[in-house]
Amino acid sequence: MSDQTSDAPSEQITISAQMRLSEAELTEVLALKHVCDEAEGLDLKLGFGAADPATARYPSVFLAYAGQRLVGFGSLEGDEATAEACAMVHPDWRRRRLGFRLFEAARAGLRAAGGEQLFAVCEDASTSGRSFLRMLAGQRAFSEHRMVWRAEAAPSLTSPSDFSVERARPEDLRPLAVALSHAFDHSEERLLADLTLNSAIATEQVYVARHAGAIIGGFRLSIMPDSTGIYAFGIDRAYQRRGWGRQMLARACALATEQGALRVSLEVDTDNAPAIALYQASGFTIITTYGYYIFSRTLLALGLDGDAGEAE
Numbered sequence: 422m423s424d425q426t427s428d429a430p431s432e433q434i435t436i437s438a439q440m441r442l443s444e445a446e447l448t449e450v451l452a453l454k455h456v457c458d459e460a461e462g463l464d465l466k467l468g469f470g471a472a473d474p475a476t477a478r479y480p481s482v483f484l485a486y487a488g489q490r491l492v493g494f495g496s497l498e499g500d501e502a503t504a505e506a507c508a509m510v511h512p513d514w515r516r517r518r519l520g521f522r523l524f525e526a527a528r529a530g531l532r533a534a535g536g537e538q539l540f541a542v543c544e545d546a547s548t549s550g551r552s553f554l555r556m557l558a559g560q561r562a563f564s565e566h567r568m569v570w571r572a573e574a575a576p577s578l579t580s581p582s583d584f585s586v587e588r589a590r591p592e593d594l595r596p597l598a599v600a601l602s603h604a605f606d607h608s609e610e611r612l613l614a615d616l617t618l619n620s621a622i623a624t625e626q627v628y629v630a631r632h633a634g635a636i637i638g639g640f641r642l643s644i645m646p647d648s649t650g651i652y653a654f655g656i657d658r659a660y661q662r663r664g665w666g667r668q669m670l671a672r673a674c675a676l677a678t679e680q681g682a683l684r685v686s687l688e689v690d691t692d693n694a695p696a697i698a699l700y701q702a703s704g705f706t707i708i709t710t711y712g713y714y715i716f717s718r719t720l721l722a723l724g725l726d727g728d729a730g731e732a733e
Contacts, residue, residue: 432487434519436526438480447646449491453645457509461549464567464709465540468496468506468523469646472622479504479534483526485519495523497530503529503538505713510549512610520553525724534722536628539721545710559714563690566697568705569687570674575704578671586672588618589627589639595630596636604638604655628676630656631671637665640673642680648700670703 425706442450447469448510454465468721471477478501495508506527510519524541541559543550589597598613605612619625619641628643638656642649651673656666689696691710701707 440474468498491535522604550560562715607717649677651687
């Protein structure tokens, strides 16, 4: 994406903001993703709509049409304060400010809901995406690898009799939040709120791991149209380095596969060497890297017509 003109088609483009996608729209989005991925050798990260539209604070998908043809798409995911924006534009429709329009639609939606911080996610391999973010003065805040599980590379493990993984029940959420707070150094109350919300959503499955009856960690399976993602994966620090993480990860992959996942993936901070080593030893391979870019409060408040300033 860039901000220059070209000899691209001249049809008028309309952008609609929605909470979720219809089945027909999802099919169009996945087809456009395939075209964009193939054009630059990417594995674009996208959201596909609010898991629970009833609780969404702002639109989560933005569709750009030229007539009846989908030529651009953006997504916005997060909470009331912070969100991640992702976007793609058909190669034939780039250099027409469409990327800017999708970004502006996402920015305006977050701002109207009182959001305070916006990240844009851009794959390192995307030349067009990185050029676009340079124009917006986005500052790289951190990076994550996307890793994909290869069943043939996974070791064969025997699960101990005193270890189990099961779907979380309502009464499990508080002890799971405690365990994850020790794993991530995050607020127990914030984790509990997230777990409670996700456990009520059909496409989000929260699991707990037990050792000798005690909850020692857990994870979430996020069922997406093109893959199943493993998120919030953590073991209480008191139980780490005992092999429980590897056992839990093997069970997470088995559960995803049993449910028909086309592929199993996860994302991990590029600086988290211990986690990367665990995932690689469990059959995961790094396939791409995403940069998370932050923008100035001025840009978030005023939009692209304001002064972009320096990222804060």
